[in-house]
Amino acid sequence: MIKTIIFDFGDIFINLDKLATGRKLKEMNIEDLPEHILAKNQEYEQGFVTSDEISEIYRTEFPALDPEVFTTSWNAILMDFPEYRYRFIQKLAAEKKYQLILLSNTNEKHIDFIKNEVSFFENFKDCFDAFYLSHEIGFRKPNPEIFEFVLKQQNLKAEECLFIDDTKENTDSAKKLGFQVWNLEPTREDVIDLFTTKAELF
Incomplete structure (x- = not known):
């Protein structure tokens, strides 16, 4: 589960x-x-x-x-941040059915730009129970240490976690540690379709 x-x-x-x-x-x-x-x-x-x-x-x-x-x-x-995706995670957070974590390889210049350009960024960030950026924690994907760090920090079991990433190298690394994964293809898939695309996990 x-x-x-x-x-x-x-x-x-x-x-x-x-x-x-x-x-x-x-x-x-x-x-x-x-x-x-x-x-x-x-x-x-x-x-x-x-x-x-x-x-x-x-x-x-x-x-x-x-x-x-x-x-x-x-x-x-960095391109656009569609607001409908923010609304998706906002609704998911309000339902409180799952612990929500963001785990991103993001550098300081990029996140500073996003903070300035995306009006709802802070509200988006508040939707998550934990928000991990690589430049703040000293680890980056696909190194297994970053996934082990999250498991330890949040006291999680890998098999009870679904990790969603568009880079196969990253999802492969997580899968080896026992995570459920979705290697999302952004040209034909969208995170808002999570519960239909990965219905078998829920």
Whole structure:
């Protein structure tokens, strides 16, 4: 029996254009990023590098990169947050049938942008019993440690949890630990259809 539902954020609630940042950088003649920059991106996502530091790292690597242009390019991945998805989680929270947790690989620049652009963000956040962002907890998906962290923090049993994420690598990692999973395909599925798509779990 499912007692806890754990949701990803990007392409589950807020729509993403995952290639947008790369396109923006290419407009400035920045092609493939070197491995050490990609590694720093992951460190930033875990909170081991600050927002100022990640900006400086890019400016050092690409001296012609304007700081404001960098921030705009960085946040280009973030698209709209359909309010009907917020209403879905709001209704689910009000029913109090399940513990609701958000677990997202999200860096500080992105969440600051979302706070400024999404008028109902704080109300959305309040729908969850726990709200875990990778840069705040020092773990990122698909590393199993992040799932173990949530289980321990919330005193949960993996088999009683449903984890929803659009990235198969992440749901595969959770599944190995005993979670029920839904690898949602955002081009043809929507989180609001949870109870029909995954009816067998409820």
